[in-house]
Amino acid sequence: MRFFAAFRIAFRALLRNKMRAVLTMLGVIFGVGADITTVSLGDGARVMVQQQIATMGENVMLIFAGDFRRGGVSFGSGSSSALTMEDVEAIRREVQGVRNVSPEVSTSRQIIAGGMNTSTSITGASPEYFAIRSWTLKDGAFFTDQDVTTAAKVAVIGATASKNLFEGGDAVGQVVRVSMGGSSGGGSIPFTIIGELNAKGASAGSFRDYDDCLIIPYTTAMKRLLNTTSLRGINLQTETMEVMPMVGTQLTNLLRQTHRISGGRPDDFTIRSQDELATAMSSTQETMQYLLGGVAIVSLLVGGIGIMNIMLVSVTERTREIGIRMALGARPRDVLLQFLIEAVTLSCTGGVLGIGLGMLASKILTQVKNWPTLTSPEAIMYSFAFSVIVGIFFGFYPARKAAQLDPIDALRYE
Amino acid sequence: MSQSTNSTAGEPVIRLKDVHKTYFTGELDVKAVQGVTIDIHKGEFVALMGASGSGKSTMMNILGCLDRVTKGDYLLDGIDVSELDRDELADIRNEKIGFVFQGFNLLARTSALENVELPMLYSRHKTYDDREEKATKALELVGLGNRLDHTPNRLSGGQQQRVAIARALVNDPALILADEPTGNLDSKTSIEIMGVFQKLNEQGITIVMVTHELDIAQYTKRNIVMRDGRVVTDKLVTNRLMAEEELQKLKVASEAIQMIPS
Ligand SMILES: Nc1ncnc2c1ncn2[C@@H]1O[C@H](COP(=O)(O)OP(=O)(O)OP(=O)(O)O)[C@@H](O)[C@H]1O
Ligand SMILES: [Mg+2]
Numbered sequence: 001m002r003f004f005a006a007f008r009i010a011f012r013a014l015l016r017n018k019m020r021a022v023l024t025m026l027g028v029i030f031g032v033g034a035d036i037t038t039v040s041l042g043d044g045a046r047v048m049v050q051q052q053i054a055t056m057g058e059n060v061m062l063i064f065a066g067d068f069r070r071g072g073v074s075f076g077s078g079s080s081s082a083l084t085m086e087d088v089e090a091i092r093r094e095v096q097g098v099r100n101v102s103p104e105v106s107t108s109r110q111i112i113a114g115g116m117n118t119s120t121s122i123t124g125a126s127p128e129y130f131a132i133r134s135w136t137l138k139d140g141a142f143f144t145d146q147d148v149t150t151a152a153k154v155a156v157i158g159a160t161a162s163k164n165l166f167e168g169g170d171a172v173g174q175v176v177r178v179s180m181g182g183s184s185g186g187g188s189i190p191f192t193i194i195g196e197l198n199a200k201g202a203s204a205g206s207f208r209d210y211d212d213c214l215i216i217p218y219t220t221a222m223k224r225l226l227n228t229t230s231l232r233g234i235n236l237q238t239e240t241m242e243v244m245p246m247v248g249t250q251l252t253n254l255l256r257q258t259h260r261i262s263g264g265r266p267d268d269f270t271i272r273s274q275d276e277l278a279t280a281m282s283s284t285q286e287t288m289q290y291l292l293g294g295v296a297i298v299s300l301l302v303g304g305i306g307i308m309n310i311m312l313v314s315v316t317e318r319t320r321e322i323g324i325r326m327a328l329g330a331r332p333r334d335v336l337l338q339f340l341i342e343a344v345t346l347s348c349t350g351g352v353l354g355i356g357l358g359m360l361a362s363k364i365l366t367q368v369k370n371w372p373t374l375t376s377p378e379a380i381m382y383s384f385a386f387s388v389i390v391g392i393f394f395g396f397y398p399a400r401k402a403a404q405l406d407p408i409d410a411l412r413y414e
Numbered sequence: 415m416s417q418s419t420n421s422t423a424g425e426p427v428i429r430l431k432d433v434h435k436t437y438f439t440g441e442l443d444v445k446a447v448q449g450v451t452i453d454i455h456k457g458e459f460v461a462l463m464g465a466s467g468s469g470k471s472t473m474m475n476i477l478g479c480l481d482r483v484t485k486g487d488y489l490l491d492g493i494d495v496s497e498l499d500r501d502e503l504a505d506i507r508n509e510k511i512g513f514v515f516q517g518f519n520l521l522a523r524t525s526a527l528e529n530v531e532l533p534m535l536y537s538r539h540k541t542y543d544d545r546e547e548k549a550t551k552a553l554e555l556v557g558l559g560n561r562l563d564h565t566p567n568r569l570s571g572g573q574q575q576r577v578a579i580a581r582a583l584v585n586d587p588a589l590i591l592a593d594e595p596t597g598n599l600d601s602k603t604s605i606e607i608m609g610v611f612q613k614l615n616e617q618g619i620t621i622v623m624v625t626h627e628l629d630i631a632q633y634t635k636r637n638i639v640m641r642d643g644r645v646v647t648d649k650l651v652t653n654r655l656m657a658e659e660e661l662q663k664l665k666v667a668s669e670a671i672q673m674i675p676s
Contacts, residue, residue: 005535016523324519327480328581329508329536331501408481411519 006334010342013314021346024310027303028350028390029357032383034299036358038292039379041365044372053274055200055210057134059099059241063087063234063251064270082259082268083231090258091234095250097243102129102235103218107226110179111165111214112188118164122178122214124221125235130156132237135215140172140195143217151219155191158213159199171196178214178225189224191216244273300386303350304394311343311398322402323410336403343395344388351387355380425492426453427589427620428477433486435472435643446472448643449486456588459615460622461631461651464640470624471516471593473640477622478513478591479503491588508536512582514592516624518574520566526553526577527562533585552580555610557603571598579607583614590614592623596630602664608633609657633657 014021065082088103105124110117123129130142135156143154155176162171172195177188191214199211222228238247248271255269315322322335362373435447446469454460462470475481476488479495488495490506498506507513512533520529530549534542542548553559556576566574575598582590590611596604608630615621615635623634631637632655639647 320519321521324521325532325536326504327478327507327513327515327519328533329504329538329585331504331536331538333501334536408475411480411515 006337006341007345009338010345013318013342014345020310021349024306024346025303025350025353027299027306028347028387029303029354031296031300031303031390032351032354032387033357033361035293035296035383035386036355036375036379037361037365037373038289038296039383040358040362040373040375041292041371042286042289043376043379044362044366044374047374048372052210055134056274057132057237059238059244059274060132061236061238061244061247061251061271061273063236063255064272065230065233066268066270083234084229085231087255087258088231088234090254091236091251094254095247097239097247097250098236099239100128100132100235100237102126102132103231104129104233104235105218105221105226105228106232107221109225111161111176112179113165113174113176116165116167118161120158120161120164120212120214122216122221122225124216124218124225126218128237129215129235132235135200136198138196138198139170140193142195148217148219151223152217153189153191153220153224154194154216156195156197156215157193158197158211158215160209160212161214162196164212176214180225248273300390304347304390307343307346307391308394308398310346311339311395312401314342315339315398315402318402319405319410319413322405323407323413326405326407327411332403335405336399339399339402340392340395343399344391347387347391347395348384351384351390354387355383358383426455426489427458427491428452428454428622429487429489429492431487431489433476433488434484435469435476435481436484446643447476447483450640450643450645452638452645452648454620454622456620457615457618458620458622459611459635461634461637462622462624462640463626463628463631463637464646468640469643470640472643474513474591474593474622474624477589478511479506480513504536505538508533509539509585510588512585512587512590514575514578514582514590514595514623516593516597518566518578520574520577520581522567523565525563525565526558526569526580529566529577530581530584533581537585548584549580552584553577555583556580557606572600572603575599576603576607579610583610583619588619590619590621590623592621594624594626596625596627602661604630605633605657605660605664608655609661612657629655 063083083103085103088101091098091101102125106121108119108121110119111122126148127142127144129135137156138159140156142156143152146152147154157165157171157176165171165176166174171193174193175190176193177190180187180189197211197213197215216225218231236247236251238244251271252267256267259268261268325335325338326332359375362375365371366373430450430452433447433450434445437444437446450473462473464470472481476483477490479490479498482496491510495503495506521532527546527549530552531545534545534548550559550562553562553576556579558573558576558580561569561573564573566577569577575595579592579595582592592611595611596607599607604627611621611623612633621634625631632651632653634651635654636650637647638645
């Protein structure tokens with residue numbers, strides 16, 4: 001029998017029981033929908049992490065205060081005050097293979113210019129920071145070592161912050177007032193903008209907008225804004241990628257020595273290279289994805305069992321039809337094919353609807369929750385293939401049951 | 415040399431040798447057919463008769479390769495059917511036999527045309543590019559050219575029976591087996607159907623049909639009567655009726671009735 005004819009028969013049989021067909025498909029629809037959504041979320045997050053890592057700069061290593069390796073994975077919340085400028089100086093003096101070093105302190109503040117005000121992230125760093133993080137100038141200049149020495153009230157502004165304050169107008173030369181924060185009674189300090197950065201962009205759906213920033217000399221930040229002597233972290237750029245492990249070892253030895261950490265005691269700092277960060281970030285992603293993927297597989301299985309159940313009912317209901325077809329010359333395998341195609345049609349239609357549902361859900365998550373999602377053609381193909389397999393797998397037993405019927409018994413079936 | 419004698423003498427299309435069929439039901443075994451031996455040759459037109467329960471349908475199911483014998487041999491075109499597997503039996507049913515069931519057995523919610531197309535759908539050795547055309551012709555032959563897209567529930571019993579007949583002959587089978595094909599028809603339509611069978615028979619198709627009606631049996635060439643699963647009478651029809659003449663007579667008679675002044 002021609003394949004096309006078998007498809008037509010299967011479609012007709014399904015159309016006769018539309019409601020039942022739709023209910024049967026629900027399991028597959030939700031299974032595939034969940035699958036597409038989780039994979040989209042995972043892929044979106046992965047791409048975002050890659051972009052973030054890429055915008056970070058080249059051959060970058062970060063040192064945080066506190067030992068994050070022991071406390072599980074967490075970023076940017078170093079509360080221990082183990083890192084100081086002395087560490088930075090020691091690294092400059094003693095570690096081989098380092099091209100640039102910059103301390104980093106950071107805070108988030110309200111900044112005001114003219115009638116506009118915006119909340120932005122403020123980073124205190126040394127001039128090398130721009131090179132390490134691959135920042136380029138759109139206008140003006142970076143601050144200098146001189147500015148660091150004098151704790152000058154100068155700032156380099158990021159594209160987003162500039163847009164928020166000056167709405168596309170010239171930022172360089174303008175004065176912005178940075179609020180002192182709650183604890184110091186709400187005063188503010190004027191900073192002169194001496195440079196504007198090119199946008200890094202690439203942060204659609206990202207956790208943070210890197211261009212929404214104000215970068216000032218670390219001395220100014222520590223003395224005038226934060227009144228602290230401890231650093232949030234140290235940024236390093238190695239000469240090549242190959243020396244990174246060697247630099248890592250040197251850093252550990254040096255910092256353990258300067259921090260007077262003896263023998264078996266753990267580090268009070270954490271060193272991360274760029275690719276370590278990437279792996280750490282994507283491994284959290286992966287755990288999440290496996291979990292959600294598991295949910296998707298379970299619902300697909302449930303969907304498959306639903307299909308099997310309905311196909312078994314269908315075979316029983318249509319025993320007489322099967323008998324007639326066999327009496328007229330249908331071979332067992334024609335009957336098998338007919339019911340298998342029916343099951344696969346059910347699961348595929350469910351799969352296609354599920355893919356639609358998953359893509360819709362991903363879109364909504366991006367729109368409403370601002371989570372990055374990416375629905376790749378591969379994900380769609382795999383989901384579709386999977387629903388075909390579910391149909392074949394769960395449709396086979398009922399189809400075989402139909403094919404093994406004896407024609408005369410099937411004809412006599414009431 | 416035996417080839418030539420066979421072709422002249424005619425190898426029987428159907429050869430039954432001491433065929434038995436017993437239904438093994440729970441308590442009581444029903445011996446529906448008990449030792450039937452008959453030959454039916456190509457071009458024969460046989461009426462199988464007998465009281466209800468005498469085993470006619472059972473015989474037809476065996477002849478149609480739907481059911482297997484309990485004991486004895488059934489040779490179809492010289493082939494021992496008991497040695498064939500399910501696929502080969504399916505192919506024989508599809509290509510060699512057209513079966514008209516006692517209960518029609520049409521597919522519900524499927525148009526007359528598609529019901530008739532079914533056997534062609536499963537044809538393996540012939541491919542039909544003109545399924546619809548052939549099905550339409552078959553339905554026209556049984557007088558249903560104007561009911562092609564009607565589903566069985568929108569057809570009368572007689573019309574359903576004629577769809578079943580169209581379906582049986584659409585594949586150009588060598589053997590037509592019909593279980594009471596005129597059971598639900600009025601006498602005029604019955605004669606028309608017998609006319610169709612006679613025409614097919616003249617083309618060389620072997621026909622075996624079950625009937626209760628003696629006058630319908632007169633349109634065939636040979637009558638076999640069964641009782642309690644055995645053949646009790648097997649005789650050639652002497653005063654054979656021809657459907658065309660009988661229909662002509664009916665027409666004249668009805669015209670005569672109309673001419674009687676009321
Ligand atoms: N599947 C079956 N299981 C058990 N007994 C059966 C079965 N089919 C038929 N019989 C019995 O076999 C006998 C012959 O039945 P069959 O249907 O061949 O009769 P028939 O001559 O066709 O009768 P009718 O003219 O009423 O159609 C009957 O006694 C019937 O009860
Ligand atoms: Mg019967």
